Every structure is written in structure tokens, then in C-alpha cells.
Amino acid sequence: MLITCPYCLTRNRVPPERATEDPSCGRCGKAVLDGRVHELDEAGFDAVVAGSELPVLVDFWAPWCGPCRMMAPQFEEAARQLKGRALLVKVNSDEAPRLSQRFTIRSIPTLIQFREGQELQRMSGALQSAQIIGWLK
Template identity: 45%
Template sequence: MTDPLQIVCPHCDAVNRVPAARLADHPTCGACHRPLFTAEPVALDEPRFRKHLRASSIPLLVDFWASWCGPCRAMSPAFAAAAPTLEPQVRLVKVSTEEAPTLAQELSIQSIPTLAVFRQGREVARQAGAIPTSRILDWTRQALG
């Protein structure tokens, strides 16, 4: 039997232990009792992003964006449409580079939108530019092998 996965609640950021075989059973947070998966991207500020990155057992697909960026706004619905397909194996996250400039600089985000896949706290793939839902899905799956 595999060890339980650590899943960070998208609502209260509590770390929950969920058996991998139970991910598809719509688990809820032990602290706030809300769903651990919402089939939509989770907007995170820098401290919350760092917690999800550090504590999550599942990969994170992150959309680094800014409110003034036209291509970012154009890709947002495509990114959101990928969430129901990729969850619960992947957590989709949105991080505003305007609200987290230190993080964007630390991660060398040089253009937006930029998608990045993180597994076990490490970046494993990066894609700059707006892409449609089908390419988001294919690229993410390829990045995670």
C-alpha cells in the first residue's frame, strides 16, 4: 500500500493526508470541511504558493500572469478549462506577477503568461506564451511523463 499523499487545501491551506486511491472520491479538508479539489485554478499569493509548493504531494501547474497582460487574460479561460481534466492528479494555480514580484524574479519569469510545472517542489517544465486548453493538457501530461 502506498503512503498517503499530502494535499494542501485550496481554501484554508491546511495540509491533509489522503490515500492516493481515494483522490477521485472527492475528499474534503479535515480543517475547514470544504472540497480539496474544486475543478478550477486556485489563486495564490507568494506565501500561499510557497506552502503549496513545499507541502503538496501532487504536481502544481502554475500560470504566472498579470492583470494588464492581454494574452494572459485571453489564456485564462483555457487554463480554467484544463482544471477539471487534470485534477486531482495536478493542482492548477494562478500567481500574479504583479502581486508576487519577488517570486517572479526568483523564478526568472521573464515573459507572461508563463506556465510552469512543479513536482516535489522543483520546476520540471516551463512554457511561455498563451496556448489553448488542448495544448495545456498535452504539454502538462508530457512534462509529467
């Protein structure tokens, strides 16, 4: 399967059976599926979201948002538990206003699930890690 490195935006081919073994990027050497939440900007968004065959879960958030800050550790825990099965990323809606407009983000936090660049579903409001994992499945 193809996975775009969230660090250098290089597309990498990863055998599905090795997705949970911390595969590294062929260009920068960093782990492409490390179970971490990665921050994306407008420049890297399409490369990562459209360039990954794994499901990508995007959290649109802002630093001033209380529910967003409350959900952040839960989102990080979900990323750890979904390591190798999904890529979890965050987009700061204040720093990426064109993405917020493009996806009609009206409230935050808003989670949007993508597969190969196509939006599958969305949900607004803070969730616990178990809810995030259950919703993604």
C-alpha cells in the first residue's frame, strides 16, 4: 500500500503485513506509521490525505478551543492504538483557513475520515479515544 510520509511528503510503498512494524520513509528515514498525531498545513494536506491508502482521520481544531484541547490527549491515544491501521493528523483551522473553508468547517473540533482523498464521514464535538476508534471502524 502507498503511504505518504507526514514529515517529508514522500510517497512510500509499505507491505500491508509490515504496517505495524514502524516502516521508515525511503527519503527522510523517519517512521511513516509511528502511532503519532501529525500536524498538517495547507501545503501538505492533499499530499498526505490523498496519497495514503490507509484511512486518514483529520482533526480540525484551534489552540483557543477548550473542547479541542480536552480531546487532544484522547486523539493521541487513539493514534497509538490505531498504529499501522490508520493515520491520524491535525489541522489548525486558524492557520489553514482555506482548508476550513474547503471542508465547510463550522464548529471545532471536527473529525473527518478520508480514504484515498475522499471524505467518508465527519463528526463534530469532543470524543474519548474509544469513541474515536469505534467511529473510525
